[in-house]
Amino acid sequence: MEQHTLSWGRRYLMVEPDHFRVDYAINPYMDVRDQPDPALSREQWRGLVEAIRSAGGEVEVLGQRADSPDMVYAMNLGLVVDGGPAGADRRVVHSHMRHPERRRETRTAQPWFAAHGFAGTYVGRDGVGAHFEAGDAFAWRDALVVGYGPRTEELGLKHLATELDVRVRGLRITHPGMYHLDLAFCPLDETRAMVCPSALDEASAAALLALVPEPLVLTEEEALTFCANSIVVGSTVLMPAVPDRVRAQLEDWGFEVVLVDVGEFHKGGGSVRCLTNPLDVVRGRDLPRVAGGEVLLP
Ligand SMILES: NC(=[NH2+])NCCC[C@H](N)C(=O)O
Numbered sequence: 001m002e003q004h005t006l007s008w009g010r011r012y013l014m015v016e017p018d019h020f021r022v023d024y025a026i027n028p029y030m031d032v033r034d035q036p037d038p039a040l041s042r043e044q045w046r047g048l049v050e051a052i053r054s055a056g057g058e059v060e061v062l063g064q065r066a067d068s069p070d071m072v073y074a075m076n077l078g079l080v081v082d083g084g085p086a087g088a089d090r091r092v093v094h095s096h097m098r099h100p101e102r103r104r105e106t107r108t109a110q111p112w113f114a115a116h117g118f119a120g121t122y123v124g125r126d127g128v129g130a131h132f133e134a135g136d137a138f139a140w141r142d143a144l145v146v147g148y149g150p151r152t153e154e155l156g157l158k159h160l161a162t163e164l165d166v167r168v169r170g171l172r173i174t175h176p177g178m179y180h181l182d183l184a185f186c187p188l189d190e191t192r193a194m195v196c197p198s199a200l201d202e203a204s205a206a207a208l209l210a211l212v213p214e215p216l217v218l219t220e221e222e223a224l225t226f227c228a229n230s231i232v233v234g235s236t237v238l239m240p241a242v243p244d245r246v247r248a249q250l251e252d253w254g255f256e257v258v259l260v261d262v263g264e265f266h267k268g269g270g271s272v273r274c275l276t277n278p279l280d281v282v283r284g285r286d287l288p289r290v291a292g293g294e295v296l297l298p
Helices: 038-054 100-115 154-164 202-211 244-252
Strands: 011-015 058-062 078-082 090-094 118-122 137-140 143-148 167-172 185-187 192-195 214-217 231-233 236-239 256-259 294-296
Touching: 011 038, 038 058, 038 236, 058 100, 078 100, 078 118, 090 100, 090 154, 100 118, 137 185, 143 154, 154 167, 154 294, 167 202, 185 231, 202 214, 214 244, 244 256
Parallel strands: 011 058, 090 118, 143 167, 167 294, 192 214, 236 256
Antiparallel strands: 078 090, 137 143, 185 192, 231 236
């Protein structure tokens, strides 16, 4: 079968898990009585770094704040929308986390992005403005596809569209266990994606299925293995788990499935995609510019 690949997803930011704990519960998976093992967490995290490098990807590492146990989920630190080569005009949209427990993280991520040449934009400031968590957003096909509800607020979509001059396609998340869109949606190449309609309300589920020319539709049970919380490096899909049926379809499409055990991080409610933040998305190439912006809701 003919193999296409995403034009982004070769370069990632990750946060070294030096202070990974479960100190509070802000999603249904977190339980302060079930703490991750620090040594095993570190080993699994290194395994993920290795797997990305073996698939041909690059990883940049940021240290973790001692007071921010969820900072390991680097995907939520911000959304890179212009990640061209060093020296090019780079741009990141900082997250404005829903939960105050996570707001310190952005204060550490901002100087890192600035030092790497990224100009920062806000959808909102700490405590003011709409919430936006980057784990809800994907540059895919003709738009920035953004989940809203549990974390990102609907008002944030308008800001994203007008500030970035892009089309934003909003999808309303209703499933408490898929509180970020990246637990229910995983673009594989420019026409294929894993999608779990049961994460969304009826109209949004229909809109997502209409958007994906060749969907790999996941049942709720399949998605709750976190199999959609995967990343694609070229034609390799790095996955925390893969139901047999899902593996068969991916391999039939020409992808290589590599399983990476990050089970300790499931205790915080995140997996492979949550631990990695793509730095190489480029507006104009991966995300068409639309003057003035546009928000499409189902
Ligand atoms: N991109 C993601 N889905 N990240 C998962 C974040 C997990 C983190 N404990 C939270 O609830 O915010």
